[in-house]
Amino acid sequence: MRSTIPVNLCAMSFSCCSIPMTFVAVWAFAKYSTNFVLRAATTLQFFGAIFRMLTIPTGSYWPILLGTILQACAAPFIINCQIIICNKWFSDKERARATSLLTVALPLGTAVAFLLIGIFFKDPNQTADENKAGLASMLEVQGIIFVLVYGFF
Numbered sequence: 001m002r003s004t005i006p007v008n009l010c011a012m013s014f015s016c017c018s019i020p021m022t023f024v025a026v027w028a029f030a031k032y033s034t035n036f037v038l039r040a041a042t043t044l045q046f047f048g049a050i051f052r053m054l055t056i057p058t059g060s061y062w063p064i065l066l067g068t069i070l071q072a073c074a075a076p077f078i079i080n081c082q083i084i085i086c087n088k089w090f091s092d093k094e095r096a097r098a099t100s101l102l103t104v105a106l107p108l109g110t111a112v113a114f115l116l117i118g119i120f121f122k123d124p125n126q127t128a129d130e131n132k133a134g135l136a137s138m139l140e141v142q143g144i145i146f147v148l149v150y151g152f153f
Helices: 004-031 034-053 062-089 092-120 128-152
Strands: none
Touching (some): 004 034, 004 062, 034 062, 034 128, 062 092
8 A cells, every 4th residue: 555655646746746837837938048948847857767767776666756746847848838849940831730749749649658558567467576677677768768868969
């Protein structure tokens, strides 16, 4: 029972953080350049990925909670920049199509991520320790990919 508490809190963190951080994102995009705000948001996501990877050496789920909260706080900045980018990069005729594609990409990406996690990292025949090791592997792969992408851009 106690080990499910951080997992449930992680799931709720995106819901709890999205509304207040959306207002912060609107304020930040109005006050600072898009480049600066996006760099700050990706840096926050980077540190969230690092904290999530700390569950591997510690063997605890609590670093996942802190990392997920950091990433949940950064998500509205990334999501809300779509319209700004579409307004800058696309003409009036292309803007609606581009915004629609970006809006559809988020739920499709989430669905694909859940599908891949279910296929590769969850087996009902495994013990809790084996499932925990699978979660640690998933976090390691996610963290490595995020760190590499962050380093290149």
